[in-house]
Amino acid sequence: MIELNYDLGEYAEDISDEIIQKIRHIISEALEIHGLSGSYEVSLSFVDDEEIREINCQYRKKDTKTDVLSFPMFTREEIDTMTNSQAQALSAAPELLGDIIISVPTAKTQAIDYNHSFTREVCFLACHSILHLLGYDHENSEETAVMQDMERQILGKAGITREHDHEGN
Numbered sequence: 001m002i003e004l005n006y007d008l009g010e011y012a013e014d015i016s017d018e019i020i021q022k023i024r025h026i027i028s029e030a031l032e033i034h035g036l037s038g039s040y041e042v043s044l045s046f047v048d049d050e051e052i053r054e055i056n057c058q059y060r061k062k063d064t065k066t067d068v069l070s071f072p073m074f075t076r077e078e079i080d081t082m083t084n085s086q087a088q089a090l091s092a093a094p095e096l097l098g099d100i101i102i103s104v105p106t107a108k109t110q111a112i113d114y115n116h117s118f119t120r121e122v123c124f125l126a127c128h129s130i131l132h133l134l135g136y137d138h139e140n141s142e143e144t145a146v147m148q149d150m151e152r153q154i155l156g157k158a159g160i161t162r163e164h165d166h167e168g169n
Contacts, residue, residue: 002027006044011104015046019119022160023126029157030130033150034079042133043099044126052103067106068125072098076135100129116162123160127151 004024008015027042047055053065060069073096102125111121131150138144155161 001039002031003039003041004044005041007046009046010048011046014104014108014118015122016119019122022119022123022158025158026123026127026154026160027130029154030127030134030150033154033157034134036079038095041096042130043096045099045101046104047101049103049105052101052106055101065103065106067103067110068129069101070098070129070132071101072133072135074098074133074135079135097130098133100126100133102126102129120160120162123158124151124155127154127158127160130154 002024004020004027006020023044027040031037031040049065052069053063055069056066057063059071102122104122107121107125108118111118114121128147128151131147131154136143136147136150138147
């Protein structure tokens with residue numbers, strides 16, 4: 001089970017219930033692929049470029065905007081050793097996996113640049129970010145290839161592919 005706590009900020013008109021449901025589905029698929037069937041919580045915020053730049057500067061010491069930030073609560077090793085029985089034995093409160101912060105203006109720009117819908121771009125960013133929460137990274141070409149393969153698998157299982165993207169920008 002996934003508990004998705006989200007803050008639309010000033011973007012309530014841009015982020016539909018359908019997008020939130022797709023993100024919830026993506027997170028569930030990512031957890032299933034990793035054999036995690038307990039109760040988990042993810043915090044999701046939608047912000048503007050200036051706010052994401054400030055957060056990036058404060059926490060990552062990078063004074064630049066970005067499309068998405070991820071703040072995991074666990075390392076990859078901790079996720080890999082978590083068994084279903086451990087996950088199910090957690091307290092009644094879901095285990096917090098971490099925070100995802102998406103820049104809506106940057107997602108809109110990237111959707112145009114990559115010639116796909118805003119919905120697909122936000123879903124891709126959420127998928128990318130949940131993989132960071134599950135311990136993945138892309139510091140070298142091998143890690144990047146593994147992460148991209150996982151993104152394709154998860155988005156495919158969630159029915160979000162470039163081929164099925166007919167929404168206008």
